[in-house]
Amino acid sequence: MPEHNEISASDLDRATALLKRITQVFDEKVVGQEALRTALTSCLLAGGHVLLESVPGLAKTTAAQTLAAAVGGEFRRIQCTPDLMPNDIVGTQIFNYASGEFSTQLGPVHANLVLLDEINRSSAKTQSAMLEAMQEKQTSIGGVNYRLPDPFMVLATQNPIEEEGTYVLPEAQMDRFLMKEVITYPTPDQELEILRRVASGQMERPVVTEPISLGDVHFLRELVDKVYVDDSVKRYVVDIINTTRMSGPRPVRDLGRHVRVGASPRGGIALMRLGQALAVQSGRGFVIPEDIRAMRYAVLRHRLVRTFDALADNVPPEQLVDAVFDAVPAP
Template identity: 45%
Template sequence: MQPNGSAAPGSTLVEQVFYEVKKTIVGQDVLLERLVVALLARGHILVEGVPGLAKTLAVKSLAEAIGGQFHRVQFTPDLVPADIVGTRIYHQHSGEFQVSLGPVFTNLLLADEINRAPAKVQSALLEVMQERQVTIGRETHRVPEPFLVMATQNPIESDGTYPLPEAQVDRFMMKVLVGYPSATEEFVVVERALKAAAAIQAIIDPARLVALQQQVDQVYVDPALIEYAVRLTTATRTPALVGLDKLSRYVTYGASPRASINLVLAARALAFLRGRDYAVPQDLTDLALDILRHRLVLSYEALADEVSADAILTEVLLALPVPDIAMQAR
C-alpha cells in the first residue's frame, strides 16, 4: 500500500498507456513498468530472457501507445557500425556526399540480441545512448526526443556471441531478467493467438511524453535518500563497510557512480508512476537489483561457488539500514 500523497500530474495518462499495452501483452508487468520508468527517467534498458517471451512485442506495443517511432535492428556478426548510425553516400551525378541516417533515429530502438554483433558494432551505440546524438563524418545529428534503447540478449547460448564491454553495459540504466509466464498467463497468451491482434491506440504523443519527463524532474528526492543510494553503491565496492567481509572475495569491481545517479533518477520516475510527487525508500529498493546487477564484476571465486550478483546485492540490501523519511505530501 502506497503512502498518501498528491497524485503526480499525468500519472493517470501513464496508467492508460499500461492499459492499452495490456491489450496485446499478458503478464510481464515488471518489464512493462521498467520500460516506462526508463522512458520517464531518460534511461536505457537491457533485457535478458529466452526467446519467445514477447520482449519485442512489448517494446513495439509501447511505441504504438505513445505514438512514437519504433525501429528494430537484428544484431548479427556481419553487422557494421554504419548499419546502426548511418553513413555518407556519394552521389556521382551531383558530385556530393549526402548523409543517410541509420535506424537509431527513432523514439524506441530495439537492439535484438545485441551480444551477437562484434564489439565495434556494440560500441556504435555508445555515443547515441549517452549524448543522444550521432556523429557521421564531421556532422553531428541529434536523435528524436524521447529516445530509448532496449537491448535484448539470450542467456542460454554462448556460441557466436560477444560479451558486452563494461563501458557499454554501464550505459544501461537497468538490466531486467524476464522469466516464463505462469500457466494461467500462458493459457491467455495461446487463447489470444487464436484471434486477430487487438489494435493499440496512441494515448499520448512524443511531445506529451517529454512533458511528462519534465514533471518527473519535479519529483522531490530527500537528501537522506540520495545518501542511501550512495551508501548502497559504495557497499557493492567494499562489502566490508556493512559488515559483509565474506563477500569481498566475490566482487572484483563494484558499481560505478553512474549507478548512484540512476538509482535516484529511476526511483523518482517510479514514485511518479505510483502517484506521488516525492520519492520514498521503497521506490529505490524496488529497483536496486535491476539497476545494480549488471554493474558488478564478479571474481572467479564467485563463478566457482555459483554466487550471483543478485545474491550479493540482496545481502547488501538487508545489511544496509533504510533511512527513515517522513512520507508526506510536500
C-alpha cells in the same frame, strides 16, 4: 519549503492518467510481464536505456513495439549479426551520380525507440558505435553531427543460453545501461491466455487509436526531474553503493570473496532516477526508501563484477544485492 511542493496535484493527476493509458495498451498486447512493463516505463521516464535478458520468445520485441505505439513514437528494430557494421546502424553517405554530390542517409538508430536485438551478436566495433550514440544522443556522418530524436531510448536484448559467435558486452559498457531486466517465463494461466489471443488474432502488431504524445513523454520526464529526494534517501543510496565496494557504514562480511568490483557513481544516479520515476507512477511527488529497494536488482545486477569464485559457485548477483540492502539500514 520542501522541493516536492513544486509538483501540483493536477500535474500528478495528469501523469496518472497518461500512465494509465500506457498500461492499458500494454495489457491489450502483452500478457503478464508486469515487471517488464514497469521497467520499460520507468526507464522511459528516467531518460535511460535498458538491457533485456531472456531466452527467445518472451515478448521482448512485442513489448518494445507496444511501448513505442503507446507513446506515438517512431520504432526501429535492428537485428544484430557479426557482419553488422557501424554504418548500418548510424547511417552513411551515398554518392548521387546524377547530381555528382553525396547525400546523407540516416541509419535506423534515428528513431524514438530502438530495439537492438541480440546486441552480443554484433562486433565490438558496432557495439561501441551504438553505445556512443546512446551516450552522446547524436551521430556523426561524414564529419557532420546529427542529433537523435528526443525522446530517444534503446532497448538492447541478449540471449543468455548461447555463447557461440557472440561478443560479450564489457562491464564498463554494460554500466551505460540504466537498468538490466531479466525476463522470466509466464505462468501456465498466462501462457493459456497467450494461446487464446493468438487464436483470436489479438496478438497482431499494436494499433493504438489514441496514443499519448511525445509532448506528454516530455511532461512526464520533467515531472520526474521535480520529484523531491530527501537528503536521508540520498545518503541511503550512497551507503548502498559504497557497501557494494566493501566499505560503507556496515560492510558485508566476505563480500570481497564474491564481488571483484562494486557499483560506480552511475549506479547511485540510476537508483535515484528510477526511484523518482517510480514515485511518479505511484502518484507521489517524493521518493521513499521502498522506491529505491524496488529497483535494486535492475540497477545493480549488471554493475557488480563477480569474482571467479562467485562464478564457479554460481552465486547469483541478486543474492549479493540482497546482502548489501540487508546490511544498510533504511532511513
